Amino acid sequence: MDRTLTFGDLLRRYRETAHLTQEEVAERAGLTPQAISLLERGERRKPQRYTVRKLAETLQLSPGDRAEFEAAARLAPTVRTADSPPRHSLPIPATPLIGRSREVGEVASTLQETSVRLLTLTGPGGVGKTRLALQAASALLREYADGVYFVALTPIEDPSLVASAIARELGLEESGGRPLTEDLSAYLQEKHVLLVLDNFEQVLEAAPLVAQMLVACARLKILVTTRAALRVRGEREFLVSPLPVPALGQQATPEAVSQFASVRLFIERARDARSEFELTAENATAVAEICRRLDGLPLAIELAAARARFLPPKMLAERLSNALRVLTDGPRDLPARQRTLRATIDWSYQLLDQQTRALFARLAVFSGGCSLDAAEAVCGGGDLDVDVLARLGSLVENSLLRQEEELDGEPRFMMLETIHEYARERLEERGEAHTLRRQHAEYYLELAELAEPRLWGGSEQRGWLERLEADHENLRAALTWFLKTGSPELGLRLAGALG
Helix, strand or coil, X not given: CCCCCCHHHXXXXXXXXXXXXXXXXXXXXXXXXXXXXXXXXXCCCCCCHHHHHHHHHHHCCCHHHHHHHHHHHHHCCCCCXXXXXXXXXXXXXXXXCCCCHHHHHHHHHHHCCCCCCEEEEECCCCCCHXXXXXXXXXXXXXXXXXXXXXXXXXXXXXXXXXXXXHHHHHCCCCCCCCCXXXXXXXXXXXXXXXXXXXXXXHHHHHHHHHHHHHHHCCXXXXXXXXXXXXXXXXXXXXXXXXXXXXXXXXXXXXXXXXXXXXXXXXXXXXXXXXXXXXXXXXXXHHHHHHHHHCCCCHHHHHHHHHXXXXXXXXXXXXXXXXXXXXXXXXXXXXXXXXXXXXXXXXXXXXXXCHHHHXXXXXXXXXXXXXXXXXXXXXXCCHHHCCCHHHHHHHHHHCXXXXXXXXXXXXXXXXXXXXXXXXXXXXXXXXXXXXXXXXHHHHHHHHHHHHHHHHCCCCCCHHHHHHHHHHCHHHHHHHHHHHHHCCCHHHHHHHHHHHC
């Protein structure tokens, strides 16, 4: 072996030989582009054996090259080239992050913008906000001279205890002579620190504390993970979306579907459960279907992949019509709210007020989402006579609804399928399912009959066709309801209007 070549030299040489960018290697190996850059420059600690193995697999090294690569890793310096390693309290994840290299880069670069002091990662439970925050914060360790600190707020329900949790993580003792919030501000006033506040949603009333600290501490930056934004001045929100999934009808070869991060995550976690698991021509379609049914939600995919220990993908996909019952028994080292998919969604649901819970359940009557007009017409009766719009906003803020724009600029509200299943259960519990389904069917019959004379040409034809296409699943559900409840004449009216 050429002893003059360091591990970083070899990594760069093999990467360039494979015609891969740092970003491509990072994506395939489950690392970050920043980590690859640091390794190539020799500015990172001796790489872990797992990292070396994943890089060797990604670069498809021959046995001889791999031996040289691993030997160079063992000879890598054990300390950083800087005078001292950055101070931090970031927990080390047990598994590599898959499929988030672009988001890690975006979060890290956003935090480096001078104008951004508070960055909030929002998204539904189980989408991977914490893992993304940890990876981005790790990439920025050298940027904060006084440290990067992780504050886990999951065990805290009283907003008044947030200051104590932050102080404890910083090693700051209360003086007793003045409020702890003032002690925090005084301690951090001149320090260049990144605070990562994890799972802020159940202590949102502590948001003014965050704003107060940022005003008092000019060099402080805060990264927050939460299912609902803090809604304070200066907050920059970053929505964490589920992982991309193969499209319905897409060619389901192992090569094609393994390009999707959701599928790669399933494969890795399935191998954790059953080491001989492989993506094959026989199971690729089922694996793609599993990821699609679970909306690319990382926690749901990980829980599903754990079932690979005793269920082949085809059998697992068939049972996901009731995902909340199937996706249980998560790892014991996870918080209780993340060991089952139901518990994860229930955590968000319990944070809602009573009337917002009622609207959430009622929205389960829709298929494929709904417009604002439809939500108000179908769900706005009974105890929800007013302010449906505000409650829709609350559900969006708490990541239980997604808001998308239709072609005409009107908002449309959607649920992830796993959340939709949970909402249907709540609707049945409330005893309103029959009434809501009748109101839903009648609304879409009225919509179809309103559209009918406009479908035969004229300036409105295209707009109405697009509107009906957006509600295709709702129209089908309405027709099914009329037929099942002995109202064939109403079903015929609906079919005739759409003919």
